[in-house]
Amino acid sequence: MRPIRTPKINVSKAVLGAALVATAFGAHVSADASTATTANTQPQAAQAQQAATNQNTRVNVSASQVLAVAKAQVGTSENAAGGGTKFQEWYANSQRAAETVQRDGGNRQDYLNAAWCSMFVSWVGEQTGARPQVGWDAYTVTHAKWFAANDRWGQEAKPGAVVFFSWSGSKDISSIDHVGFVVKDNGDGTISTIEGNTGNGKVEERVRPTSQVAGYGYPSYAA
Numbered sequence: 001m002r003p004i005r006t007p008k009i010n011v012s013k014a015v016l017g018a019a020l021v022a023t024a025f026g027a028h029v030s031a032d033a034s035t036a037t038t039a040n041t042q043p044q045a046a047q048a049q050q051a052a053t054n055q056n057t058r059v060n061v062s063a064s065q066v067l068a069v070a071k072a073q074v075g076t077s078e079n080a081a082g083g084g085t086k087f088q089e090w091y092a093n094s095q096r097a098a099e100t101v102q103r104d105g106g107n108r109q110d111y112l113n114a115a116w117c118s119m120f121v122s123w124v125g126e127q128t129g130a131r132p133q134v135g136w137d138a139y140t141v142t143h144a145k146w147f148a149a150n151d152r153w154g155q156e157a158k159p160g161a162v163v164f165f166s167w168s169g170s171k172d173i174s175s176i177d178h179v180g181f182v183v184k185d186n187g188d189g190t191i192s193t194i195e196g197n198t199g200n201g202k203v204e205e206r207v208r209p210t211s212q213v214a215g216y217g218y219p220s221y222a223a
Helices: 044-055 063-072 086-092 095-104 108-113 117-128 140-149
Strands: 162-165 178-185 190-198 202-209 213-217
Touching (some): 063 117, 063 178, 086 108, 086 117, 095 108, 117 140, 117 178, 140 162, 140 178, 140 213
Antiparallel strands (some): 162 178, 162 213, 178 190, 190 202
16 A cells, blocks of 8 residues: 655644644545544534535436546546545645635645545535435545535445445444445345545555445435
């Protein structure tokens, strides 16, 4: 496994606890990867307000449409510095980046070389018009908590679901290391997925054991 990158942020130690530098952004991963996470410090009131705003937002986008856009990105790779993807560039310039910088510290430029699995999922949601249901964040734990706050969190693999991984096998949201999309449940204890920032810093199709799944977020797609 390649070394985990962390953006250089000149903020206080207390702010770093939230951290933009958290490896739970979703570091490069393999089937036996192991990364650390840090606690999400987004105020609960703000999180609840965001959840309430999005819970009633419907989209006319199907799971198959979202997966088609995700699959079209397979092979997209970061540069030698761990940046250069359109997913990072989009996120760094998004409204959500401004919000997460305010929450975690640092600045927008830090996202240009940060680990990007959750940015990839967020970008696909944006491109398809499904972002109100897919959610958006650069921090996997916060992204998962958004689904939980919307009562869209569970343990059943469904096509188009956003799958959150914990390499330790924990079901605790705070232990989440990585995120992607479910393509299908293979019925043999594995799922097929499309993930960003995996392998050697690429978008790839993978087969993962369900024992590494912390849980699934369920966008409310059109039929």
